[in-house]
Amino acid sequence: MKINRYIGYAGVVALLVMTTTTAFAQRFAYVDTEYILKHIPEYLSAQKQLDALSVQWQEEVDNRFAEIEKLYQSYQEDQVLLSEAMRRKREDEIVNREQEAREFQRQKFGFEGDLFQERVKLVKPIQDKVAAAIQRIAKDQGLDIVLDKGSEVTFLYANPNLDKSDAVITQLGYKPDPSLAEN
Known part of the structure; x- marks a missing residue:
């Protein structure tokens, strides 16, 4: 009975060792999508368009709130001279403009x-192209897991040999520029 128990424990230990060994046999790599995207002219162009839209819309928002501030200051100055009905009308206008803004x-x-x-x-569409290139490289190189260095994954240490960012850039048809790396 004791021998069977020890053989059972030994089997479990052997299974654990085999499972752990198999887990460590997985091939890992990482990419830095931020670095990759810096190499794609369409992405840089898209970012410029988005930045311009953001600035334009923010100016519109700021102008609307500036108009509201002027209305409020004018109301404050005239408040003593206004009847109750006129005060309510101006207050409602200010509140409505603020809600619209x-x-x-x-x-x-x-x-x-x-x-x-x-x-x-x-x-x-650009991110989809990058993801497809990463998947092709992972399949071609037999990688099991590819992590993104720029996402929320925290790297305490990353072997630069595992970085496949330049391979992705090349796969997309661009030339890697080491000066864009953030290291």
């Missing part, structure tokens, strides 16, 4: 707002 701001910059939609339209 906030709604405009939400439409442009809010979750799934116009800026988000433009980003999806301009950047997603």
Whole structure:
């Protein structure tokens, strides 16, 4: 009985060792998508377009709030001279303009707002091309896992030999530029 128990424990230990060895046999690599995207002219162009839209829309938001501030200051100056009905009318106008400005701001910059939609339209196809290139390299090189150095994965140490970013850039038809690396 004791021998069977020891053989059972030995079998479990052997299985654990084989499983652990198999787990360590996986091939890992990483890429830096931020570095890769810096090499793609379409991405840089898309970013410039998005930045210009953002600046334009922010100026519109700022102008709307500046107008509201002027209305409020004018109201403060005239408040003593206004009847109750006129005061309410001006207050309502200020409140309505402020709500409209906030709604405009939400439409442009809010979750799934116009800026988000433009980003999806301009950047997603480029990101899809990068993802496809990463998948091709992973299959060609027999990699099991490819991590993104730029995402929320924290690297305490990463062997530069595992970095496949330049291979992805080449796969996309561009020439890697080491001066763009952030190391």
